Amino acid sequence: MEIKKGIAASPGIAICRAMVIDSKNYRIPRRSIMASQRADEVKRVRSAFAAAILELDELEAAKQIEEGKIRDIFAVHSRFLRDKSFRKRITDFIEKELVTAEYAVSVILREIASHFESIDDEYISERVADIYDIERRLLTHLLGKVAEEVEHLREEVVIVAYDLAPTQTASFNKTFVKGFATEKGGRTSHTAIIARSLGIPAVVALGDLMSSVTTQSMVIIDGKRGVVIVDPDEETLEDYQTYARQFLEFEHELDALRDLPSVTKDDVPITLLGNVEFPDEAEYVLRKGGQGIGLYRTEFLYLYGGSEPTEEDHYQAYSEVARIMDGKPIVIRTMDLGADKLPHTTRHPHEANPVLGLRSIRYCLQNLPLFKTQLRAILRASVVGDVRMMLPLITTMQEMRQAKMILRDVMEDLDEYAVPYNAQMPVGIMIETPSSALMAGLLATESDFFSIGTNDLIQYTLAVDRANEHVSSLFSAAEPAILLLLRSVIHDAHKSGIGLSVCGEVASDPEFIMLLLGMGVRVLSMAAPMIPEVKKIIRSVTLEECNQLARKVATMDSQRQIKNILRDAASRILPGTY
Amino acid sequence: MAEPVVEIEVEIQNAEGLHMRPAMQFVDLAGRFASSVTVSNNDVSADAKSIMQMTMLAAGRGSRLRIRAEGADAALAVEALKELAEKILSSSESRPAESKKEG
Numbered sequence: 001m002e003i004k005k006g007i008a009a010s011p012g013i014a015i016c017r018a019m020v021i022d023s024k025n026y027r028i029p030r031r032s033i034m035a036s037q038r039a040d041e042v043k044r045v046r047s048a049f050a051a052a053i054l055e056l057d058e059l060e061a062a063k064q065i066e067e068g069k070i071r072d073i074f075a076v077h078s079r080f081l082r083d084k085s086f087r088k089r090i091t092d093f094i095e096k097e098l099v100t101a102e103y104a105v106s107v108i109l110r111e112i113a114s115h116f117e118s119i120d121d122e123y124i125s126e127r128v129a130d131i132y133d134i135e136r137r138l139l140t141h142l143l144g145k146v147a148e149e150v151e152h153l154r155e156e157v158v159i160v161a162y163d164l165a166p167t168q169t170a171s172f173n174k175t176f177v178k179g180f181a182t183e184k185g186g187r188t189s190h191t192a193i194i195a196r197s198l199g200i201p202a203v204v205a206l207g208d209l210m211s212s213v214t215t216q217s218m219v220i221i222d223g224k225r226g227v228v229i230v231d232p233d234e235e236t237l238e239d240y241q242t243y244a245r246q247f248l249e250f251e252h253e254l255d256a257l258r259d260l261p262s263v264t265k266d267d268v269p270i271t272l273l274g275n276v277e278f279p280d281e282a283e284y285v286l287r288k289g290g291q292g293i294g295l296y297r298t299e300f301l302y303l304y305g306g307s308e309p310t311e312e313d314h315y316q317a318y319s320e321v322a323r324i325m326d327g328k329p330i331v332i333r334t335m336d337l338g339a340d341k342l343p344h345t346t347r348h349p350h351e352a353n354p355v356l357g358l359r360s361i362r363y364c365l366q367n368l369p370l371f372k373t374q375l376r377a378i379l380r381a382s383v384v385g386d387v388r389m390m391l392p393l394i395t396t397m398q399e400m401r402q403a404k405m406i407l408r409d410v411m412e413d414l415d416e417y418a419v420p421y422n423a424q425m426p427v428g429i430m431i432e433t434p435s436s437a438l439m440a441g442l443l444a445t446e447s448d449f450f451s452i453g454t455n456d457l458i459q460y461t462l463a464v465d466r467a468n469e470h471v472s473s474l475f476s477a478a479e480p481a482i483l484l485l486l487r488s489v490i491h492d493a494h495k496s497g498i499g500l501s502v503c504g505e506v507a508s509d510p511e512f513i514m515l516l517l518g519m520g521v522r523v524l525s526m527a528a529p530m531i532p533e534v535k536k537i538i539r540s541v542t543l544e545e546c547n548q549l550a551r552k553v554a555t556m557d558s559q560r561q562i563k564n565i566l567r568d569a570a571s572r573i574l575p576g577t578y
Numbered sequence: 579m580a581e582p583v584v585e586i587e588v589e590i591q592n593a594e595g596l597h598m599r600p601a602m603q604f605v606d607l608a609g610r611f612a613s614s615v616t617v618s619n620n621d622v623s624a625d626a627k628s629i630m631q632m633t634m635l636a637a638g639r640g641s642r643l644r645i646r647a648e649g650a651d652a653a654l655a656v657e658a659l660k661e662l663a664e665k666i667l668s669s670s671e672s673r674p675a676e677s678k679k680e681g
Contacts, residue, residue, distance in 0.1 A: 076598040079605060079629040086630040112634065121638040123594045130598065 001233045004206045006181070007466070008226030009192035011529065012201030013244040014179030015237070018219045018230075019157035020210065021146060024139040026162045028106040029211040033098050037216070042091045044101040048141040053081045055137070077134055100214070102142050109135035147171070158221055160213045164191045174198055179221040181228045183209050186467040187455065187505055193297070195223070196527035197281045203228050205467055254532030258289040262535050266542040270517065272535060273329070273525035275503060279317050282324040284528045289535060292329035294451065294525020295390070295503040296321060298374065299337050308370060314377030322385030329386045331451065331525075332378050333430065334371070336360045336392040355459070360393035365402055375410045382422035390428045390451055395435040400446045428499065432456035437485040444496035451525070452489060454504025458482055477506045478562040483519075483553065490520045501525050510574060511566040513537045518550025533574075540573045581613075584652040587644050588663040595638035600666045605629045607662055613649025615659065626659070 022028050033041055056078040060071055080086055093104040113131040116124055147168070150159070153176035161168075163184035169191070178200055185191050185204035195202030201223025212230050213219060220229040220240050224247075229236060263269050273294030274285030285293060301309040301317060321330055338359035340351060351357035364371035381387050391403050404427065414421050428449035431437050437457065440450065454477055459465065461482055466475040476482075493500035501523035506512045508526030513534055516524065524534060549569055556562050590596060596604070608615045608626035615626035619641050624631035626645070637643055643663070647655040 072599050072602075076602050076629070079602050083605075083628050083630050085625060085628040089630070112630065115634055116636070119636045119638075121595065121636070123597055124636050124638060127598060127633060 001236060002212045002230040004181075004203075004209055004212070004228045004230070006203040006206035006209075006226050006228065007185075007187055007472075008223055009185070009187055009189075009204045010180075010195035010200065010202040010223045010527070012179070012199070012221075012223045013240060013247050014158050014201050014219075014221040014223075015240055015244060016156050016158040016178045016219060016221075018160045018213045018215060018217045019146075019150060019153075020213055020215050021150065021159060021161040021164075021168070022102050022139075022143055022210070023162055024136055024143060028102045028139070029208070030103050030107075031100045031211055031214050033094075033100055033214060034216060035098060038095055038098065041094045041099075041101045041104075044142060044145070045087065045091055045094065045104070047145075048101065048105075048138050049081050049087055051141045052134075052137045053078055056081065073130070076130065077137070080130075080134055081138075102139060105138045105142065106135060109138075150177075153177070158219050160209060160219065162210060163189075164194075169194050179219075179223065180204070181206060181209060181213075181219065181221050183207060184467075190303075193277050196529060197277050197284070199284070199529045205469070205472075207469065251532075254536060257532050257535050257539070258287070260535070260539065262289070262291070262538055264517070264538055264541055264543050264546075266544065268517075268543045269522070270538050271501075271523040272531050272538075273331075273501065273503075273523065274528045274531065275525055276321070276528070279320040279324070281528065282321045285531070286324070288528045288531040290528060290531050292331075292386075293321065293325060294329075294331050294501050294523065296330055296332045298333060298335055299341075302335060302337055302342055309373075311373045311377050311380075314374055315380050318377060318381035318387065319384045322381055322387055325385055327386055329388060331388045331390050331428070331449075332381075333390045333392055334361070334374055334378075335364055337363070339363055355465070361391050361399060361403060362393065365399065365406075368406065371406060372410050375407055376414065379407075379410060379414060379421035379425065380419060382425040383420050387422070388426040388428065388449070390430060390449075392430045392453070393432060393456070394429040394443065395433045397439065397442055397446070400429065400443055404446065426499075430456075430503075431489050432460070432504075434461045434485065437461075437489050440489045440492035441496070444492055444498050447498060449499030449501070450489060450493050452486065452500070452502045452504060454482075454486075454502065454506040457485065457504070461485060476559050476563070477504075477509070477512060478559045478566065480557055480559070480562070483515075483562070486516075487519055487554075494520060499523070508534055510534070510537055511563075511570045514541055514546045514549050514569050514573075515553060515566055517541070517543060518546035518548070518553075537570070537573055545569075581649050582652045583646065583648045584656040585644060585646040586656055586660055587642055588660060588667065590637055590639055590641045590643065590667045592667055593639055595641065596632065596635060596643075596667065598633065601629055601632045603662060603666060604659065605632055607658060608655065611647070611649070611651050611655035611658075613647040613652045613655045615645065615647045615655055618644040618646070 056074050060074040090104045090108045093108055109131055113128045116127045119125055151171050151173055153173040156176050156178050158179040159177055160181045163182050180191050180195050180202040182191050182204045183206050189204060191204055192202055201221045203221055203223055203226050206228055217231050220232050262272050271291050273292045274290035275295040276282055276293055277297045277300055301313055318332060338354045340354050378389050394400050426448035428447050430453045431450050432453035436443060458475055458477055462479060464471050464475045466472045490500060502516060502521050503525035507524040508530035553562050605627060616623050617626045619635045619637045622635060624635045645656055645659050
C-alpha cells in the first residue's frame with residue numbers, strides 16, 4: 001500500500017483498477033509487473049516491433065522517397081527492428097527485471113544511445129538520433145494500443161497519467177472512466193476541469209506516481225482530501241468503501257435540495273451559478289440547481305481541433321448554452337490562454353515567465369482578428385438569451401477602455417450588416433490581479449459587473465505558484481492580505497452599484513461560504529457538482545452568523561488562526577463531512 | 579565435431595568508419611551465410627549478423643577489425659566480407675557500393 005498526497009481537484013471517491021497512460025514525450029517511469037504478466041509484455045514488444053517494421057517497410061517503399069539517404073535511414077531502422085539480438089535485449093530485460101514493455105524499450109534504447117554518445121567520433125555519436133527515432137517509433141505503437149484501449153473501455157477504470165492533454169481526454173470512453181490521478185497539473189489544469197465537469201474525482205500534482213502504479217493496481221482516488229492510495233490494504237479498502245457509500249448518500253441527500261430556494265435561514269437570497277467549460281455541461285448546472293452560468297470558459301474552442309475557431313464555431317457553442325439556459329444569465333469569458341498554450345500559433349517567442357507574459361486579454365488585444373471573431377459571435381448570441389461578456393486578466397484602465405473600444409467597433413460592423421445583437425449586453429471583468437483589485441473603484445466606472453477570480457488573485461498577490469510543491473503550502477485564500485483585497489473589491493462594487501460575484505475556487509469551498517456571505521458576497525459561481533453542498537450550507541446559516549464571523553476574521557492577522565475559525569464554523573454546519 | 583574456422587583482419591580507412599549504411603551492408607551479407615560470424619574491434623566483439631552489435635562496435639577510422647567465421651561456409655563468408663570491407667571501408671566514398679550477390 002502506498003499513499004500519495006496531491007491537490008484535490010474534483011471531489012468524490014473512486015475505487016477502481018488503474019489504467020496507466022504513459023507518454024512518449026516524457027520520461028517513461030519504471031513500472032513493475034507481476035511474474036504472470038511477463039508473457040503479455042513480451043508479446044506487446046513483439047507486436048510493437050512487427051507494427052514498426054511494417055510501417056518502416058511502407059515508408060521505405062514509398063515512391064516519393066527518391067532521396068537515397070532517407071531510404072537508407074528507414075532501411076537501417078528496419079534492420080534494427082529485425083535484429084533478434086536487439087529485441088532479445090529488450091525482452092530479456094522484461095523477464096529479468098519484471099517491468100513494462102514501455103519501460104524496457106526506453107531503458108534499452110537509452111543504454112544504446114548513451115553508448116554512442118560516449119564515443120568521441122562525430123560520425124558515431126550522430127547515431128544517437130537514429131536510436132531515439134527507433135525508440136519513439138516503438139513507443140508510439142505501444143502507447144497507441146493503450147490509447148485504443150481507453151477508447152474502447154468496457155470495464156470501469158481510473159486513469160493514471162503524467163498529465164492529460166485535451167486531445168487525450170476527448171477520446172476517452174467517459175462512461176467507464178471513474179477518476180483521474182496525474183503527476184502534474186493544478187486545480188485549474190485541463191484534467192481538473194474535465195473531472196469536475198464529468199463529476200468524477202481527480203487528484204493532480206501527485207509528483208512521482210506513475211512508478212508505483214501498474215495496470216493491475218487497485219487505486220483509491222479521494223478527490224476531497226487530495227489523496228491517492230495505491231494497492232490499499234484490506235482495512236483501508238473497507239474504510240473507503242464505507243466512506244464512498246456515505247459520500248453517495250450525502251450526494252443523494254443534497255440532490256433533494258435542488259428545488260429548494262437558495263436562501264439563508266433569515267431569508268437572504270444567494271444566487272448560485274455554475275462554471276462550465278463545454279456546452280453540454282449547461283444541462284448539468286440546471287440539474288444541480290444552478291440559477292445560471294457565472295463563468296463560461298471558452299478556451300476549449302481554441303484547444304480542440306487543429307485550427308483557430310471560426311465565428312460560427314463560437315456562435316454555435318454560445319447559442320447552444322443560451323438555449324439550454326432558457327433566459328437564465330450566462331457570463332461568457334473571452335479567451336483566457338497564454339500564447340504558449342495556443343496550438344495553432346506557431347510563432348510565439350519563448351517566454352521565460354509565461355504567467356507574467358502574453359496571455360489572456362493581453363494576447364487578444366495584440367491579435368485583433370482573433371479577438372474580434374469571438375466578440376462578434378458573443379454579440380450575435382446575445383439575442384438568444386441573457387448573455388453577458390466578461391474580460392479576463394484586466395490589469396489597467398487602459399486595457400479596459402481598449403477592449404470596450406474594440407467591442408464598439410465590432411458592434412458597428414454588425415450594424416452595417418444589420419446583424420441583430422443586444423446593444424445593452426452587460427460587460428464585466430474578472431478581478432484576478434492585485435492591480436485590478438486596487439483599481440476596482442475606477443474600473444467599476446467602465447464595468448457592469450465584477451467577478452473575482454481567486455486562484456489568480458492569490459497567485460499574483462502572494463507571489464506563489466501553487467503547482468510548485470516547495471511553496472504550495474503558502475497558497476491560501478485565508479491570508480489576511482487576500483481577505484483585505486476581497487473586502488475592498490466588494491466594497492467598491494457595492495459603492496458603484498455594479499454586480500459582484502466570486503467565481504474562483506473559494507466560492508465552492510465549504511469553509512469560506514460563511515465568510516464570503518459575511519463580507520457581502522451574494523452571488524457565487526462554481527463547478528456544478530458543488531452547488532448542492534454550498535446550498536446546504538447557505539440554508540443552514542443566518543446572515544447575522546456570517547456577519548459575526550466576518551467581523552471576527554477581520555481582527556485576525558494570521559492565516560492559521562483564520563483557517564481554524566473558518567473550519568470550526570463550517571464543521572458546526574456540516575457535521576460529518578469533516 | 580570441429581567446424582572450420584577462418585579469420586582475417588581488415589583496417590577501416592574511410593572517415594565515416596563502420597557507419598550505419600556500411601554496417602547494414604555488412605550485416606546483410608553476413609546473414610547470407612550459415613557460419614556464425616564475429617567481428618572484433620580490440621577486445622569488443624559483435625555478432626556480424628546483428629546490426630545493433632555491429633554499430634555498437636563503434637569502429638571509427640583506423641580501427642582494425644578481426645572477422646572470424648565458424649561453420650561449413652566459413653571460408654566463403656570471410657572472403658565475401660573481406661571483399662565488401664575493402665570496397666566500402668577503404669575509401670571515403672562508400673555510397674555507390676551495392677553488395678554483390680553471392681552464389
